[in-house]
Amino acid sequence: MSAVGQLVFDEYGKPIIILKDQDQQKRLTGVDALKSHILAARSVASILCTSLGPKGLDKLMVSPDGDVTVTNDGATILKMMDVEHQIAKLMVQLSQSQDDEIGDGTTGVVVLAGALLEKAEHLLDKGIHPIRIADGYELAAKKAIENLDKIAEEFIVDVSDKEKLVLTAMTTLGSKIINRCHRQMAEIAVDAVMAVADLESRDVNFELIKVEGKVGGKLEDTMLVKGVVVDKDFSHPQMPKELKDVKLAILTCPFEPPKPKTKHKLEVTSVEEYQALHTYEQEQFVQMVDKVKAAGATLAICQWGFDDEANHLLLQKELPAVRWVGGPEIELIAIATSGRIVPRFEELSPDKLGTCGKVREISFGTTKDRMLVIEECPNTKAVTIFIRGGNRMIVEEAKRSIHDAICVVRNLVRNNKIVYGGGAAEVSCALAVSEEADKISTLEQYAFRAFSDALEAIPLALAENSGLSPIHTLADCKARQVAEKNPALGIDCNSRGTCDMKEQHVIETLHSKKQQILLATQLVKMILKIDDIRTPGGGEMQ
Missing domain, CATH: 1.10.560.10 (GroEL-like equatorial domain)
Structure with a gap:
């Protein structure tokens, strides 16, 4: 059988293809x-x-x-x-x-x-x-x-003289909607590529350039952050909005009591049993937080969420935390801060912590949207282009335009003929x-x-x-x-x-x-x- 019909043979063994619905084709x-x-x-x-x-x-x-x-x-x-x-x-x-x-x-x-x-x-x-x-x-x-x-x-690619690279990026951006701040965008694209480029091997790691956008402000507010911008805020509103000389615990394990990995149900039949369960959960939360504190961390970045009880405990123990940070962001934070991603609390140790000079929360306009900026990282190669714009459509188009400009500068680093x-x-x-x-x-x-x-x-x-x-x-x-x-x-x-x-x-x-x-x-x-x-x-x- 084929996709269009059936194969049959005549009396001499010759194949004939019968096509389906031939009258309709x-x-x-x-x-x-x-x-x-x-x-x-x-x-x-x-x-x-x-x-x-x-x-x-x-x-x-x-x-x-x-x-x-x-x-x-x-x-x-x-x-x-x-x-x-x-x-x-x-x-x-x-x-x-x-x-x-x-x-x-x-x-x-x-x-x-x-x-x-x-x-x-x-x-x-x-x-x-x-x-x-x-x-x-x-x-x-x-x-x-x-x-x-x-x-x-x-075309000579020279880190000390970026003018020609900027002019090439401006050619790419000339036809885009963002050419109102033509030169600024071109300079941001060139600076981003030069920050992550390896000029000896003539290679550019695109994974280290992250493009984030936030509606509000104007295109001119777009900036290049030498670090990572995460579209999250601190898990508790009373946590400090700015931290200095930070040691980060980068966790992919949730702040939750361990669940039994069996098909059996846990039935609570009395008040005493419920209180015992609650006490056990509390002890587990305290142990988890203490392990993070004992490792010397001053900020916990968690891929998963944690409930209000764990959040309140983190505030009491003076351990600022960020929850629901996505996988790509977790990886980028780990690269930028030279930290290790820790899958279990038991594996957390001081040598696996990431470090950075400053973590601050920034807010926008009257909407009170918040984002975290992780700056002054030991690995300065990880950068974030943070785009602002009047509406979502402008921000998305600016992202596409910046991507084109970054690609062109990357191509010049790889092959410098024009x-x-x-x-x-x-x-x-x-x-x-x-x-x-x-x-x-x-x-x-x-x-x-x-x-x-x-x-x-x-x-x-x-x-x-x-x-x-x-x-x-x-x-x-x-x-x-x-x-x-x-x-x-x-x-x-x-x-x-x-x-x-x-x-x-x-x-x-x-x-x-x-x-x-x-x-x-x-x-x-x-x-x-x-x-x-x-x-x-x-x-x-x-």
């Missing part, structure tokens, strides 16, 4: 199937096209629960879209893979893939076989990447691919020219989104790149009066640009090789 083959794929992919790309660049527009999405999200991050838009067509789903995955690998360029990669498929449709209409188109695209992508390597420049943005790299590659097409005598020259035209879709979209005349602006940019032999000339989206992206400091990582071209080409090649769709009546494609 719709089938597209050959060029019709390819045109269906291309239409689906282009419709997805056209939605994202208007979000490209610093003047790109945002999209407002409403979830089935009524939650509103406003963003122009390509991966987020596609993730939240309700996509039915399987090829459109591939476009969503394309954007997601760019986000996972690079963290930036999620809109550009989808726009490029849509443009490549649009140009492939014109070639199919001319009667060129899809395999020849796919092969031509692959060769053209290699040529484009060669050209990127040629025009790339070395190209110039604003469509400059795409125009340069388009010219190189077009030039190569003139040297080819086979049918692939058509695919090369189509690839060159598709690369121009990104500068065209940038110009259109900036309110410029797309064709005139692109033609001028191409002519100047050829005449001046300057691959840094792009689209002046911000109306600065110069098209030289080097002067405007619009910088992108080489790795990101290469990845965009490679991922888009691979997806398009795969789509061009699918020539048969069988759709069950009213269902999705198999």
Whole structure:
């Protein structure tokens, strides 16, 4: 049995597949199937096209629960879209893979893939076989990447001079909703990465960067905390709001009396039995607190909760505590304070305690929301970006934007080659691919020219989104790149009066640009090789 039907054999032993519900199935083959794929992919790309660049527009999405999200991050838009067509789903995955690998360029990669498929449709209409188109695209992508390597420049990552890194992060944030405090956010992203980066092995541990957000205040109140911010407060309102020279017991065991691990029930039949049980519980609480105090801890951080009785006892014994701290936060606190996570009270000892200079509780506005800040930790590599904003939507978008900026700075630490943005790299590659097409005598020259035209879709979209005349602006940019032999000339989206992206400091990582071209080409090649769709009546494609 297969997913679609049953295998039977005739009298000569030849297999025949009997398909289920064949009368209800719709089938597209050959060029019709390819045109269906291309239409689906282009419709997805056209939605994202208007979000490209610093003047790109945002999209407002409403979830089935009524939650509103406003963003122009390509991966987020596609993730939240309700996509039915399987090829459109591939476009969503394309954007997601760019986000996972690079963290930036999620809109550009989808726009490029849509443009490549649009140009492939014109070639199919001319009667060129899809395999020849796919092969031509692959060769053209290699040529484009060669050209990127040629025009790339070395970027020196220097902890003492972070200006260039800040300018690169500002390029990423230029199209985001938070560009009102453009430079501040870029500096926070750079400082966070530099705090956790290992420049010798050229690696950045993302686990050490935590991004927290709280509604209230304004974006300018966003700050970088050299330590950990936990969205909890002290378990009792009368506990001190600030502690200094703290020794932390990091516990994953609850402040509760041990429960019998059997299926037997404990029945209390008299007042005396109840009082004996209560006395036993009290003794257990006291023992637990005494063990923590005996180890020398001045603050208990517990993954689980504890009841009011235990809470009151902690206050009496002058042991401040925090309860219901999540697993990731517990791990981060342990890393930052050089402490050990203790699963049982019996295992608690002075050498397993974490240390930090200060733990303070901060409150916000009139809502009295409270959070804990653990600062002056021995391991200064753990940092928290604490984002403020007028509403939840702004805070969430700021988190996504900061994530993109952090990813770009991380990529520069790993691979310090850069190209110039604003469509400059795409125009340069388009010219190189077009030039190569003139040297080819086979049918692939058509695919090369189509690839060159598709690369121009990104500068065209940038110009259109900036309110410029797309064709005139692109033609001028191409002519100047050829005449001046300057691959840094792009689209002046911000109306600065110069098209030289080097002067405007619009910088992108080489790795990101290469990845965009490679991922888009691979997806398009795969789509061009699918020539048969069988759709069950009213269902999705198999």
